[in-house]
Amino acid sequence: MREAFHENLRTISDQLVEMTRLASSAMSRATTALLDADVHLAESVIAADKQIDAVREELDHLAVDLLARQQPVATDLRMVVTSMRMSSDLERMGDLARHVAKVARLRYPESAVPPELRATILQMGQVAELIVSKAGSVIAARDLVAAKEIERDDDAMDALHRELFEHLVDGTWQHGTETAVDITLLGRYYERYADHAVSVAARVIYLVTGEWNADIDEDTADDLPL
């Protein structure tokens, strides 16, 4: 019974790691689609989101099934419940990558990103990729060092987000309101993506140490960088 339980828990953990891979690939390709105005790549990201949703659904079914059949308690129970919360974060990260791809598709054949902001958006994409790949190791290996690093990476994302906003409002903006709207939303998508990765890491830290970072709810609650 307990062996079956741990076998199932390993499957859930593998599915979570698979979700980090899919979410990473989605955001990486969405960023490229955005910067290169590549509508085919954007379409492929939009279509691929169904895959993340499917893994999430499978995982959640397995988790509920596990609760019903094995009736875990204590740490085992906490692990199953936490896994369902992580799957929700990771599914949302997939959605956010899809939103970035949709902006790319909407502005094709133009790029939604003005030349002077390309480097910032590129870096936001890179931090997003880094942060989700670390979230994968955190889940797979309970790597608490990587989990702590993710919080610092999120600070880097926040700084880039602030840079984006400052450029929007410093009085030099020459690209019209439509592009300002695009950049505002894109900034938010990347920032929220990182926030969900932070939340995944915090959940693993909590599982392993029993300590919940009380700052998480406040700090990653997608506040305006204004």
Next chain:
Amino acid sequence: MREAFHENLRTISDQLVEMTRLASSAMSRATTALLDADVHLAESVIAADKQIDAVREELDHLAVDLLARQQPVATDLRMVVTSMRMSSDLERMGDLARHVAKVARLRYPESAVPPELRATILQMGQVAELIVSKAGSVIAARDLVAAKEIERDDDAMDALHRELFEHLVDGTWQHGTETAVDITLLGRYYERYADHAVSVAARVIYLVTGEWNADIDEDTADDLPL
């Protein structure tokens, strides 16, 4: 045993209804704070978010405790798991109201909303209030008629959101980039707030009928109204 279980489930349901009340009050006051540039009201909304978070935390602890001690299966299990998902939606709605209040505070003593958009924002606030109060009845009374209405109310919210965006990008915008950024984010906060209410309603429908509205994941996935 089963009686204790149902007693606890009633407590959880009451807590969810209480969360809808708090989230409704928060968004209603945040909208007033925004339109009246009332910084004290804005501050009170920001401070009150902790209350929603506290109810959510209590609810989630009770739910996990219930899983551990009573080990529900079938419908009972589904109800507990679904309650935890609803608490997550409602907690997020509180965050979004707080974000609206933060924009109000940031622009004080000005209002962040230009005169010609006041009516649209006011209506978004009204739809938000209506939708969350219906979510409360849906949870309290399993009111499937109200649950269906919420989907239509969300369409009204989407239409208002579209109106907001169209005004931003129709080439007549006179209020500068900073206000455009504010309006872009405000529109998104109201829209996401409604999306989470739709998700709450869909979960109740699923609990009662076993039918999941497959459009939910796509349609309420906060797509740009562009």
